[in-house]
Each structure stands twice: as structure tokens, then as C-alpha cells.
Amino acid sequence: MLQTRAETVLKSITRQYIALAVPVSSARVAQECDLVVSPATIRNDMMFLDNEGYIIRPHHSAGSIPSDKGYRHYVSTLENIGLPVTEKRMISHLFHQVEYDLERWLSLAVTLIAQQSHNVAVATKPKPPACQFKHLEIVSLHERLALAVLVLRGVRVRQKLVNLNQPISQAELTAAAGKLNEVYSGLSRFKIQDTDINLPDTETQITKDLLTMMQAEDEQAYEEPFLDGFHFLLNQPEFNTGHGISNLMGLVDQRKLVEVMLPAEPYSLEVQVSIGKENKAEAIQDYSVVVSHYGLPDEAIGTVGIVGPTRMNYARAISTIGYIAQIMDTLLAELYGIEAPDTWE
Amino acid sequence: MLQTRAETVLKSITRQYIALAVPVSSARVAQECDLVVSPATIRNDMMFLDNEGYIIRPHHSAGSIPSDKGYRHYVSTLENIGLPVTEKRMISHLFHQVEYDLERWLSLAVTLIAQQSHNVAVATKPKPPACQFKHLEIVSLHERLALAVLVLRGVRVRQKLVNLNQPISQAELTAAAGKLNEVYSGLSRFKIQDTDINLPDTETQITKDLLTMMQAEDEQAYEEPFLDGFHFLLNQPEFNTGHGISNLMGLVDQRKLVEVMLPAEPYSLEVQVSIGKENKAEAIQDYSVVVSHYGLPDEAIGTVGIVGPTRMNYARAISTIGYIAQIMDTLLAELYGIEAPDTWE
DNA sequence: GTTAGCAATCTAAGGTTGAGACTGCTAAAA
DNA sequence: TTTTAGCAGTCTCAACCTTAGATTGCTAAC
Numbered sequence: 001m002l003q004t005r006a007e008t009v010l011k012s013i014t015r016q017y018i019a020l021a022v023p024v025s026s027a028r029v030a031q032e033c034d035l036v037v038s039p040a041t042i043r044n045d046m047m048f049l050d051n052e053g054y055i056i057r058p059h060h061s062a063g064s065i066p067s068d069k070g071y072r073h074y075v076s077t078l079e080n081i082g083l084p085v086t087e088k089r090m091i092s093h094l095f096h097q098v099e100y101d102l103e104r105w106l107s108l109a110v111t112l113i114a115q116q117s118h119n120v121a122v123a124t125k126p127k128p129p130a131c132q133f134k135h136l137e138i139v140s141l142h143e144r145l146a147l148a149v150l151v152l153r154g155v156r157v158r159q160k161l162v163n164l165n166q167p168i169s170q171a172e173l174t175a176a177a178g179k180l181n182e183v184y185s186g187l188s189r190f191k192i193q194d195t196d197i198n199l200p201d202t203e204t205q206i207t208k209d210l211l212t213m214m215q216a217e218d219e220q221a222y223e224e225p226f227l228d229g230f231h232f233l234l235n236q237p238e239f240n241t242g243h244g245i246s247n248l249m250g251l252v253d254q255r256k257l258v259e260v261m262l263p264a265e266p267y268s269l270e271v272q273v274s275i276g277k278e279n280k281a282e283a284i285q286d287y288s289v290v291v292s293h294y295g296l297p298d299e300a301i302g303t304v305g306i307v308g309p310t311r312m313n314y315a316r317a318i319s320t321i322g323y324i325a326q327i328m329d330t331l332l333a334e335l336y337g338i339e340a341p342d343t344w345e
Numbered sequence: 346m347l348q349t350r351a352e353t354v355l356k357s358i359t360r361q362y363i364a365l366a367v368p369v370s371s372a373r374v375a376q377e378c379d380l381v382v383s384p385a386t387i388r389n390d391m392m393f394l395d396n397e398g399y400i401i402r403p404h405h406s407a408g409s410i411p412s413d414k415g416y417r418h419y420v421s422t423l424e425n426i427g428l429p430v431t432e433k434r435m436i437s438h439l440f441h442q443v444e445y446d447l448e449r450w451l452s453l454a455v456t457l458i459a460q461q462s463h464n465v466a467v468a469t470k471p472k473p474p475a476c477q478f479k480h481l482e483i484v485s486l487h488e489r490l491a492l493a494v495l496v497l498r499g500v501r502v503r504q505k506l507v508n509l510n511q512p513i514s515q516a517e518l519t520a521a522a523g524k525l526n527e528v529y530s531g532l533s534r535f536k537i538q539d540t541d542i543n544l545p546d547t548e549t550q551i552t553k554d555l556l557t558m559m560q561a562e563d564e565q566a567y568e569e570p571f572l573d574g575f576h577f578l579l580n581q582p583e584f585n586t587g588h589g590i591s592n593l594m595g596l597v598d599q600r601k602l603v604e605v606m607l608p609a610e611p612y613s614l615e616v617q618v619s620i621g622k623e624n625k626a627e628a629i630q631d632y633s634v635v636v637s638h639y640g641l642p643d644e645a646i647g648t649v650g651i652v653g654p655t656r657m658n659y660a661r662a663i664s665t666i667g668y669i670a671q672i673m674d675t676l677l678a679e680l681y682g683i684e685a686p687d688t689w690e
Numbered sequence: 691g692t693t694a695g696c697a698a699t700c701t702a703a704g705g706t707t708g709a710g711a712c713t714g715c716t717a718a719a720a
Numbered sequence: 721t722t723t724t725a726g727c728a729g730t731c732t733c734a735a736c737c738t739t740a741g742a743t744t745g746c747t748a749a750c
Contacts, residue, residue, distance in 0.1 A: 025743055040693055043744070061700040061743045099561075100506065107569075114598070137482045139496060149494055149502060151484060157494060157504050161445065216444075224452075224569075231594040249576040253459070370712055383724055388713065406712045406731040 006045045007077070008033055010054055013046075014066045014074040018311055021237045023063030068276035071288070071310055075273050081319045087116075088323060095327055102126075102155075105331055106226045109304055109324050114229025116320045119308030120248075123226040124258055126295040126302035126332060128154055130188040131217045136210065138177045143167040148206065150213050153186070154300055154336060158213045168202060176202045180210070189214035225258045238309050247283050248307070261289045261305060269293055269329075271322045276310045286310070290317040294325040295332045304328065351390045352422070353378055355399055358391075359411045359419040363656055366582045368408030413621035416633070416655055420618050426664045432461075433668060440672055447471075447500075450676055451571045454649055454669050459574025461665045464653030465593075468571040469603055471640040471647035471677060473499055475533040476562045481555065483522045488512040493551065495558050498531070499645055499681060503558045513547060521547045525555070534559035570603045583654050592628050593652070606634045606650060614638055614674075616667045621655045631655070635662040637670040640677050649673065 012033045013024045026042040029035075035042070046064055049055045054070040057063075066074065083091075091112055098104045106123045113121035132153035139147045144164045151157055168176075180203055184192050189211050199207065230249075239245045251257045260281035261274075271292040277285050284307065291305030304324050306317045357378045358369045371384040371391060380387070391409055394400045399415040402408075411419065428436075436457055443449045451468045458466035477498035484492045489509045496502055513521075525548055529537050534556050544552065575597075584590045596602045605626035606619075616637040622630050629652065636650030649669050651662045 023743095027743080038693055039743095040695095041691085044692085047745085057744090059700055060745090061698085061741095063743070135484050137494065139480050147496065147500065149482065149496065151492065151494065155492060155504070155506070157502055159500070159502050161500070228598050231591050231598055234591045234594055246576050246579045249579055253573050253576055368712095372712085384712095385714095385724055385726095386722085389723085392714085402713090404731055405714095406710095406729085408712070 005035065005037075006048055007073075008035060009042055009045045010049055010066070010070055011074060011077070013049075013055060013064050014070060017065050018313055021311060023058055023065050025063040028063070065311075068278060068310065071275045071314070072278070075275070075314050075318075078315055078318070081315055081322070083319045083323050091323065092327060095331065102335070105328065106302075109328065110226045110228040113304065113306060113320055113324055114232065117306050117308065117313065117317045118229070118232040119306050119312055119317070120227065120229045120233055121304075121306055122258060122261065122291075123304045124302050126154075126300035128300040129298075130190065131156070131214050133184045133187050133189075133192065133210070133214070136177045136180050136184075136206075138162070138173040138206070140168070140170040140173055146173055148209055148213070150210065152214070152217060156217070158217055160209055160213050162206065162209050165205060172202065176200075176206060179203055180206065184210070189218065224255065227252065227257075233308065236309055238311065248287065251283055257307070258303065260284060261291060261307060262303065269297070269325075271318050271325070273314065273318065288312055288314075290314065290321050292321050292325040294328040296329075296336055299336050300332065302328065302332075350380065350382075351393055352418075353380060354387055354390045355394055355411070355415055356419060356422070358394075358400060358409050359415060362410050363658055366656060368403055368410050370408035373408070410656075413623060413655065416620045416659070417623070420620070420659050420663075423660055423663070426660055426667070428664045428668050436668065437672060440676065447680070450673065451647075454673065455571045455573040458649065458651060458665055458669055459577065462651050462653065462658065462662045463574070463577040464651045464657055464662070465572065465574045465578055466649075466651055467603060467606065467636075468649045469647050471499075471645035473645040474643075475535065476501070476559055478529045478532050478534075478537065478555070478559070481522045481525050481529075481551075483507070483518040483551070485513070485515040485518055491518055493554055493558070495555065497559070497562060501562070503562055505554055505558050507551065507554050510550060517547065521545075521551060524548055525551065529555070534563065569600060572597065572602075578653065581654055583656065593632065596628055602652070603648065605629060606636060606652060607648065614642070614670075616663050616670070618659065618663065633657055633659075635659070635666050637666050639670040639673040641674075641681055644681050645677065647673065647677075 009029055012029045016024045016028060016032060026039040026046060029042045029046075030037065030039045046055065049070070050057065050064070053067055054073060055064040056067045056070075058065065094108060094112065095105065098108055102125065106125065109123050110121040113123075133150070134153050135151040137149045137151075139149070141147055141161075144167055146162045146164060146168070147159060148162050149157060149159050179199070183195065183197065183199075187195070192207070192211060192214075230252075233239055233245060233248075248257075251260060260283060261279070269292070271290060274289045274291075276288060279285050279287070279289060286309070287307050288310045289305060289307050290312075291303060293301050293303055295301045304321055306312070306321060308317070354374055357374045361369045361373060361377060371387040374380075374387045374391075375382065375384045391400065394415070395402065395409070398412055399418060400409040401412045401415075403410065439453060439457065440450065443453055447470065451470065454468050455466040458468075478495070479498050480496040482494045482496075484494070486492055486506075489512055491507045491509060491513070492504060493507050494502060494504050524544070528540065528542065528544075532540070537552070537556060537559075575594075578584060578590060578593075593602075596605060605628060606624075614637070616635060619634045619636075621633060624630050624632070624634060631654070632652050633655045634650060634652050635657075636648060638646050638648055640646045649666055651657070651666060653662070
């Protein structure tokens with residue numbers, strides 16, 4: 001464990017390096033924190049921190065910067081994390097001002113996170129473990145072509161063009177849909193597959209399309225995530241060359257960023273932090289990720305997060321993500337709460 | 346007008362600068378093109394091109410690079426633009442392999458454009474001038490809450506939660522929807538507003554929500570565009586500093602890129618090129634834009650385009666955008682063609 | 691355990707130099 | 721008149737050097 005003063009020194013170094021992006025000298029530490037010791041004493045502590053791997057020296061006569069381990073310790077001892085009430089109120093206000101619509105919320109979420117943290121913000125739509133049939137509607141387009149509109153649990157809608165083997169009238173289609181609505185209500189696609197009842201030809205045919213749609217919904221691994229804040233990253237001093245950022249952009253272009261930044265723990269609802277080399281994916285080992293799931297564990301889980309340089313303002317990042325996730329929680333609860341299962345008929 | 350040899354020289358300079366990103370000297374021009382004259386002669390032509398504003402010299406003893414005017418002339422004299430048949434076949438093949446779904450097509454489109462041109466690719470969904478009512482379905486969620494699913498012309502679906510003034514049963518809702526489907530079929534929201542018939546309370550109430558949904562659809566100025574290829578831009582030598590690119594990233598983050606890159610001419614179906622200062626928006630005056638609308642002018646128009654440094658491979662960019670737009674044309678035609686107006690009942 | 695003092699070390703910025711790359715001019719050749 | 725060779729002049733770029741400034745590590749004293 002760290003001695004108390006060495007710990008103070010480490011915190012001071014981290015704090016200052018986060019703020020200024022410049023290696024921190026012993027003199028600055030002595031000056032910044034209230035320790036009544038001389039820089040020489042600080043230097044002894046720094047030597048210790050260096051040996052233990054908490055800090056790194058870019059070169060012999062430079063100051064210190066925190067290592068991943070140093071940041072980790074800093075993060076693990078952060079206290080009093082939480083946004084000021086005024087900011088909470090402001091954010092909450094903005095969320096209640098926009099239209100009642102999931103996509104708007106997510107778009108607003110990434111905008112706010114990016115602005116607050118000055119880093120890249122990422123958010124994904126919430127996804128339930130397996131989608132559940134809620135309602136089916138079929139609109140005839142042509143004699144042999146129809147549009148199937150499938151409403152899934154959680155106010156999600158999927159549509160598909162259906163080719164019909166033989167001409168079927170709108171009336172017949174409506175009847176078929178009615179039948180299926182009755183039989184499949186509330187079921188997942190696995191349960192639908194297991195349902196062992198005799199259905200007329202038309203219904204069997206449509207069921208196949210139903211299953212395709214539901215499977216597509218389930219398999220759609222990660223939808224296009226919501227992103228914002230890249231211009232902040234480009235203005236960070238560590239990325240002045242533009243090269244350090246190139247692989248990150250590659251990830252974005254390949255739509256792999258979300259998969260890669262997800263932490264090992266699958267469904268924790270706490271804010272999780274991965275620092276530098278702690279990230280599994282090599283491509284982001286120069287970055288830190290602050291991420292939280294949100295939503296209702298049994299209903300649908302989404303992700304909000306920040307990707308930025310390891311030298312990021314963790315306190316602010318964690319508190320922002322925590323609060324936004326909390327807001328998204330309540331919004332989703334509203335969205336799902338009003339929808340008690342099996343009340344429509 | 347340019348003399349024939351000066352023109353050859355200009356083309357050679359442009360071609361080489363596009364390929365190598367290095368100012369082109371008179372010797373290189375003499376070597377690269379088949380002119381049987383000495384570098385000194387080329388230099389005379391270069392002096393002329395300089396005076397006329399076709400080329401720029403970074404400094405006294407450097408070679409030449411094309412000005413915006415030079416690029417413009419180069420583009421206007423491009424001939425034989427068109428992708429090789431093998432590439433066309435490859436692209437076409439890929440499009441026919443993916444699911445029959447507009448978003449997949451667009452996602453594939455930007456991926457292909459980015460790969461082909463090594464620049465940023467942009468695409469937007471097609472949007473009709475004003476959306477047209479096609480079919481309405483209402484699903485009761487609670488006594489006083491329902492989900493309205495509105496199918497618009499062009500296989501587009503919108504949904505909205507509707508609060509009901511008094512409790513209404515699913516049967517009543519279905520009846521109301523049926524009534525509205527009868528009355529509003531094929532109409533735009535303006536025509537619906539003008540429709541002067543007496544409707545029961547419930548229907549009138551729902552009509553308000555209908556109009557809100559249709560207006561939202563119409564006003565949704567530009568949806569989140571599909572983007573790809575940023576990592577290519579970061580690797581371009583002219584953006585090594587990362588600063589030149591920062592304002593472009595800002596545009597992306599603000600989702601303004603598409604608005605800004607759209608050319609003056611609103612609905613031309615030809616590939617259009619804006620070079621550097623020709624762009625109206627100041628933020629992209631260091632870039633060139635190659636863009637084309639696609640779709641069916643009376644039905645729905647979308648945009649595909651490339652944003653890159655003025656030093657871009659215009660021949661390739663134009664041919665790629667042209668071909669992709671053409672493919673999107675046919676795909677959209679399929680999507681709309683199968684949907685003759687007023688055939689469903 | 692802490693401190694002052696100081697030499698050693700390293701960077702970053704500024705200056706200098708020389709090689710290399712082109713041009714522009716001039717005068718001769720075609 | 722057009723083209724060419726030759727050459728001086730100009731400019732950049734990379735390499736090298738130098739110096740100022742910052743900071744450490746060590747040592748010996750407190």
C-alpha cells in the first residue's frame with residue numbers, strides 16, 4: 001500500500017497532468033498541494049513511485065506523468081464524484097424538453113457527454129436479450145406482395161416485404177395476422193419455433209418471415225452507435241500529429257468501436273473504467289474508456305460511454321456517464337413501465 | 346482558351362500532383378508526358394499557366410501545384426470516365442448480396458465509396474418532397490394510451506405514442522383507423538389538413554397526431570447521414586498536423602456536413618464537383634466535394650458523395666459516385682416500382 | 691527523515707550550414 | 721519565332737550545433 005504522503009504526491013501529479021498535459025516537476029507538486037515539505041522530499045517520494053511503477057518519466061530531466069497503474073490508483077481513490085446540482089438540473093431539463101423518442105434521447109446524450117467531457121461520446125440503443133412478439137399487421141401491396149409490420153415488445157417496430165406464394169386478399173391477410181397475434185402474443189422467437197400447433201398454409205408461410213424478422217432483430221449485433229465529440233480529440237495535444245488517432249477512426253469507420261470498448265463484465269450497471277493497457281483490444285490501449293450500461297436488466301440494456309486519452313478528467317467523465325446512465329434508466333423505465341405485459345388485446 | 350501544349354502540361358502537373366502530393370517540376374512534366382520538348386520549354390508554359398492562375402508555386406524554387414482553377418479545368422476535360430467493368434460487376438454483386446433493405450444499401454454504399462476513393466464518403470436516405478399517407482394502424486397499450494403506426498408511401502414507417510382523452514377499446518381504435526385509412530389514402534399532410542369532412546371525435550383527435558407525425562417526417566431536414574472513410578483522410582499528407590481536419594470533424598459532430606456539401610443546383614441527377622473555394626460553406630473550402638443525387642425525382646431523392654482534399658483522384662471519385670448513384674437509382678426504382686399507387690385496399 | 695546545494699542530464703528552441711531542387715534569365719540554336 | 725542549353729540565383733529541408741532552461745539525483749549537512 002502507498003504511504004500517505006506518496007499517495008498525496010501521486011494524486012497531485014495525476015491531477016496536474018490531467019489539467020495541463022505537461023510532465024509535473026517536484027517543485028510544482030510541492031507548490032500545488034499543502035504539504036509543508038521541500039521539493040527534495042517530494043523527489044524522494046517520486047523515486048519510490050517510479051520504482052513501484054506508478055509514474056513514468058519521459059526522460060531524465062523531465063517531470064513525471066502517471067502510468068496506467070498510477071491512473072488506476074487515482075481513479076480508485078476518487079471521492080465525492082457527482083455532478084454539481086446545477087448541471088444535473090440543466091441536463092435533466094434538456095432531456096425533458098426533447099420529443100419523447102429514444103433516438104432523440106441518445107442523440108442528446110452523446111452531445112451532452114461530449115460537451116461535458118470534451119472527449120468522444122458513444123451510446124447504443126438498448127437491446128433486450130431476445131425480442132418478444134407483440135403485434136403483427138399485414139398490408140397488402142400487390143396480389144402477391146405484402147408489407148408485414150411487426151411490433152415487438154419495447155415499442156420497437158420491424159417491417160419486411162413478404163412475397164406470397166399465391167394471391168391473397170387484404171381480408172385474408174388481416175385474418176391471418178389476427179390469428180397469429182392471438183397465438184404468438186408475448187413469445188420470443190425460440191418459443192414461437194417450439195409452438196407445436198397446426199396452422200393453415202398462409203399462417204405457416206408468414207410465420208417463417210416473422211422468425212426471420214425477429215432473428216434479424218436479435219442478431220443485429222450492435223446497431224450504428226451514436227457518436228459525438230471527435231473534434232475535441234483532435235485538439236488534444238497528444239494527438240496533434242493525427243497519427244495516434246488514425247486507428248481510432250478506423251474503428252469508428254468499421255463500426256467496431258462499441259464492441260471493442262465493452263468491458264469484460266457483461267451486465268453491471270455501474271460505471272466501469274478501463275485505462276490504457278487494461279483495455280483488451282489493442283487498438284485502444286492508448287485510450288481510456290469510461291462506460292456504463294443502462295436500462296432494465298430483464299428488458300433491455302444499452303451502453304453509454306466516453307473514449308479519450310488516458311489523460312482524461314476521470315472524475316468528470318465518471319460523474320457525467322453515471323448521471324446520463326441514470327437519466328436513461330428512468331427514461332427507459334417510463335418507456336417500458338407504461339407497457340404492462342399482455343394488456344392489449 | 347489554353348494552347349494545346351500548355352493544356353497538356355497542366356494535365357500532367359495535375360495528374361502527378363494528385364498521385365504524389367509533391368509539387369511537380371518542369372523536368373518531371375517533360376519526363377512524364379510524351380512531349381518531345383525540353384524542360385526549359387515546359388518552364389515557359391508553366392510561366393503562362395502561373396500568370397493565368399491555373400497553377401500555384403509554393404515558393405520560388407519549388408515545382409507547381411494546381412490551383413482550384415487548375416483542378417476545375419482538369420475536371421472539365423476529363424474523358425472516358427467510368428469504372429472498369431470488373432469493378433462494376435464486383436460492386437453490383439455486393440449490392441445484390443445484401444439483404445433487401447435501404448439502410449444496408451446505404452451502409453454498403455459508403456463503405457464501397459470510401460474504399461474506392463480513399464476519402465470520406467457520405468450518403469443520405471432518400472426523401473420525398475412531401476410524405477404521403479398510406480396506411481395507419483393503432484395498437485392499444487393501455488386504456489388511455491395507444492401506439493400509432495403510420496405507413497407512408499415508399500415503405501417508410503413512423504410510430505408515435507398517442508394519449509387518449511378518454512378510454513377507447515382496441516375495437517374502437519381499429520374502426521377509427523379503418524375510417525381514416527379510407528379517407529386519407531394517398532394524401533399529403535397538406536391535403537389532409539384541407540380535407541373538409543365531418544369526423545367523429547376520436548378520428549379528429551387521432552388526425553392531429555397523424556399530422557404531427559407527417560410533419561415531423563417532412564421536417565426532419567437531414568437524417569443522420571451514413572459516413573465512412575475518415576481514417577483515409579487522416580493519413581493524407583496534407584492533414585498530418587490534424588489541425589486542418591478539425592473543422593471538418595466539427596461539421597460531422599454537428600451533423601451539418603451534408604447540408605454544407607450540397608451543391609447549389611437542387612435536383613440534378615448528374616455528378617457534381619465543387620473544388621476548394623467553389624464551395625459556398627467556408628468550412629470546406631480546403632476540400633473538394635463530389636456529389637450526386639440519386640433516386641426518382643418525383644418520389645424520393647437522396648445524396649451520395651465524397652469529401653476529400655482538393656488533391657483527390659477526381660476521375661475515380663466521379664466514376665465511383667456516378668456508378669453508385671446509378672445502382673441506388675435502380676434499387677430505389679425497385680423499391681418504389683413494385684408499389685403502384687392505390688393498389689392496396 | 692528532511693533539506694539545501696550543486697553537478698549532471700536532457701529537451702526544446704534558435705541559429706547555421708550545405709546539399710539539393712527548381713526556376714528564371716540570357717543568349718545561342720533550330 | 722520557337723526552342724534549347726547553360727548557369728546563376730533562390731528557396732527548402734535536413735542535419736548539426738549551440739545555448740538556455742528545467743529538473744533530477746546525489747551528497748552532505750541539518
